[in-house]
Amino acid sequence: MVLKVCADRLSAPSRSVLIFCKKNGIDFEEIVVTVLKGHQFSPEYKAINPMGQVPAIVDGKLKLFESHAILIYLSCAIPGVASHWYPGDPAKRAKVHSILDWHHLHLRRGAGGLVFHSILAPVNGMRSYPEILIQTEEILLRSLSKLENVWLKDGRFLGGSTQPSIADLSLACEVMQLELLSERDYHRILTPYKKVKKWIEDIRSATAPYFDEVHEHLFESQKGIREKMVTHSGKNNVRSKM
């Protein structure tokens, strides 16, 4: 039975799993679960992931969710995955875990939170709170600074590696989520982080052509969202809402 990957390409964690599978030549079936239509709450999907989030996989009897757990599982369970994605050396592996764990409450909380509260919530008629918007942008800026000055201090990839790991893939897909912001906010937030921008290009090259292929849907949505945000006069600038 072929591996099933339940994913929404608008979700950063979903994209990291899809790019990983494609880059490593893993045979899989992509099951589209459209989050903005609430498909993650259907009884069929909740039988796979009772938390109602994407991505999730079904591999034989195993149903698994949380993208980092999925990336680790696939790195170990699928023969032929190159070892740089999830190194066997205990100290190198520990560093990958450290980056992945740091991600959740820092870069993901900041980037995912800012995109949700400043873009997806207003565009979809949900309420957003100024204090939460300010807090998430602060978390994002601190996280980008740590990404630039700690994780990318010593090398081309995170933690001083010369080749990408699953942590690079996960965090790069998260930074790409910022493409949904207005062009002005995107440049205001990202421009100071030269190493981060270079690193995204390095991940793109290392996973070509799949990085662009899987992100295509994000860029299509970016266009539609930016048009919608223009109709919310003055609301296409995060700062203007604070």
Add this chain to the structure above:
Amino acid sequence: MVLKVCADRLSAPSRSVLIFCKKNGIDFEEIVVTVLKGHQFSPEYKAINPMGQVPAIVDGKLKLFESHAILIYLSCAIPGVASHWYPGDPAKRAKVHSILDWHHLHLRRGAGGLVFHSILAPVNGMRSYPEILIQTEEILLRSLSKLENVWLKDGRFLGGSTQPSIADLSLACEVMQLELLSERDYHRILTPYKKVKKWIEDIRSATAPYFDEVHEHLFESQKGIREKMVTHSGKNNVRSKM
């Protein structure tokens, strides 16, 4: 050179690492880093963990932070750690990773966030925002419900296990953090979750006497904090601040 564990027993992730080391008879030196005094920002400590958070370990040349990464590293690197803490079976190990990953943006964000914004911030003269307090309590309540109805659905320990894993230890220390709330808030929030309360007792028994020993400082602090909160008239009830 003996393993160094840099920790503050008021931090849930620190406690999980300390209890794990003690329960597994790991030889280590505890280096106290007092977060409320800002010791995590000292140049000496930032040379170990540039993120300025606890816990962190130093094992020979390896400097490692993020408690889940530390627990996984110690489970693999230290001979004699019982396999139930971090199972070798790929599907069981994947489940442990899934629970650990889920923890960050759900139970930890809810419990840690609520304790910080409702107790530690006001007691230490920092500003707290009602919207953020409401948001963190909502995240906590949803997380406790998932803990009760998903992770504890099928067994004594998380994910249907008969013996505890590092995920049980990490999440149990987080729930214990709620002891810092007022007695009234603690009971209001925890009382509906019978399985969660029973599971905490099971972890306490499985790691005796170290669970109580390491939590002793939390209970001492609870007394002082509750006395301080009474002097903030009407502020010892989370609801009253919303």
